[in-house]
Amino acid sequence: MSLTIGPYRFPNRLALAPMAGVTDRPFRQLCRQLGAGMTVSEMISSRPELRATRKTRLRLDHAGEPGPIMVQIAGGIPRMMADAARANVDEGAEIIDINMGCPAKKVCKVDAGSALLRDTRLVESILRAVVDAVDVPVTLKIRTGWSRAARNALEVARIAEDCGIQALTIHGRTREDRFKGVAEYETIRAVKSAISIPVIANGDIDSAKKAKMVMDFTAADAIMVGRIAQQRPWIFNQIEHYLATGILVDEPSDDSKKSWLIGHLRNLYAFYGEYQGVRIARKHINWQLGSFPNYNNLKPRLMAAETSDLQLQIIQAYFADRHPLRYDRAS
Ligand SMILES: Cc1cc2nc3c(=O)[nH]c(=O)nc-3n(C[C@H](O)[C@H](O)[C@H](O)COP(=O)(O)O)c2cc1C
Incomplete structure (x- = not known):
């Protein structure tokens, strides 16, 4: 319907x-x-x-x-x-x-x-x-x-x-x-x-x-x-x-969550421009990653990152660390 x-x-x-x-x-x-x-x-x-x-x-x-x-x-x-x-x-x-x-x-x-x-x-x-x-x-x-x-x-x-x-x-x-x-x-x-x-x-x-x-x-x-x-x-x-x-689906995978977040951030940078985009991205990162394990260790670095490249790099590295085997194989 x-x-x-x-x-x-x-x-x-x-x-x-x-x-x-x-x-x-x-x-x-x-x-x-x-x-x-x-x-x-x-x-x-x-x-x-x-x-x-x-x-x-x-x-x-x-x-x-x-x-x-x-x-x-x-x-x-x-x-x-x-x-x-x-x-x-x-x-x-x-x-x-x-x-x-x-x-x-x-x-x-x-x-x-x-x-x-x-x-x-x-x-x-x-x-x-x-x-x-x-x-x-x-x-x-x-x-x-x-x-x-x-x-x-x-x-x-x-x-x-x-x-x-x-x-x-x-x-x-x-x-x-x-x-x-x-x-x-x-x-x-x-x-x-x-x-x-x-x-x-x-x-x-x-x-x-x-x-x-x-x-x-x-x-x-x-x-x-x-x-x-x-x-x-x-x-x-x-x-x-x-x-x-009537069936509950499983929680999406980390890979899916990562790719949605990164796509969203890229869209924010494009929409607002680099300076404002990086700042607006911070609250969305906090919301979307807030309940992830060890996020609080990552947060100060992420919030201090002044460029989109650095924001994305920190997030990529965080997710890679959560999948060490896959990361090793890919590298
Ligand atoms: C940060 C924030 C901004 C909001 N801005 C608007 C708004 O511009 N217009 C509006 O009609 N409601 C606004 N609301 C109310 C939401 O549309 C919604 O009615 C409310 O959050 C209840 O739904 P929820 O319990 O699913 O969050 C806002 C709510 C929040 C939390």
């Missing part, structure tokens, strides 16, 4: 969550390669003065990505959101996603994010303005509400459907929860049974079994995976296999 939004049919029911500072083009490409069927750009502010910055330009770069190109925008002023949606469609966005799910202070203060959930009339104005502004499908990402005392996802979902939103992602926490505690899926299930547009369930999905549990429990059309993909981008393949067969 697959997920359909407007005219677009996704290859499966697995989405990579938009994560500012993480889900740049190289990371999205890595996750697509490893089984994510849907990816969304890092959030782009609706404020026009930010549109010309290098950061925003890079966020808008989708060269070589499989479609549909899904761009997330954030903001609290309907007219500005409509303009931003139009501008992004002009730049090639094929689906516009509206962020009302981000609890970050910076985002809530300047660009609204999940703070909007408190004001359902404003939510409605924003959704209508954006849907009216563009001919492409518009989707929405929310939390379950502003706070546990004001869990209004159901109301927001009905407004969204009524405004012409074509899919709704729900993270099973409130804005007040931030990332604390555990995500709950009852609200997502209640929303799914109350509306007829596709619902994507999100929050704390960190294994193939959990993915199936959330899908079965909520009856969601798709699930969205965020933080765990930073460490285990191959989780999408694992989930897809388990959903299709």
Whole structure:
């Protein structure tokens, strides 16, 4: 089974969550390669003065990505959101996603994010303005509400459907929860049974079994995976296999993990250029290798490496050391 939004049919029911500072083009490409069927750009502010910055330009770069190109925008002023949606469609966005799910202070203060959930009339104005502004499908990402005392996802979902939103992602926490505690899926299930547009369930999905549990429990059309993909981008393949067969696949080999990481790093260097690429690569190396044995011994050298060649050399040598026999034979 697959997920359909407007005219677009996704290859499966697995989405990579938009994560500012993480889900740049190289990371999205890595996750697509490893089984994510849907990816969304890092959030782009609706404020026009930010549109010309290098950061925003890079966020808008989708060269070589499989479609549909899904761009997330954030903001609290309907007219500005409509303009931003139009501008992004002009730049090639094929689906516009509206962020009302981000609890970050910076985002809530300047660009609204999940703070909007408190004001359902404003939510409605924003959704209508954006849907009216563009001919492409518009989707929405929310939390379950502003706070546990004001869990209004159901109301927001009905407004969204009524405004012409074509899919709704729900993270099973409130804005007040931030990332604390555990995500709950009852609200997502209640929303799914109350509306007829596709619902994507999100929050704390960190294994193939959990993915199936959330899908079965909520009856969601798709699930969205965020933080765990930073460490285990191959989780999408694992989930897809388990959903299709009911069988858990083995952990990928070290060789596979090494070649995915190296491919990802090369893509980062090419995308950001040598200087910035090496720096951005560091956090991805930490995430992807963080649970490897003896990584802490390697980490200081890796973090101090100032060139892409050196970063790659240290990683190659580390993996070679983990396979001394194969290394001996090859050398
Ligand atoms: C570093 C980071 C950045 C995020 N940035 C965004 C964002 O730009 N837009 C958005 O809608 N959600 C953002 N989120 C929320 C995620 O999309 C997702 O809803 C959340 O992490 C819960 O999913 P998970 O438990 O699978 O990580 C961000 C989360 C993290 C950890």
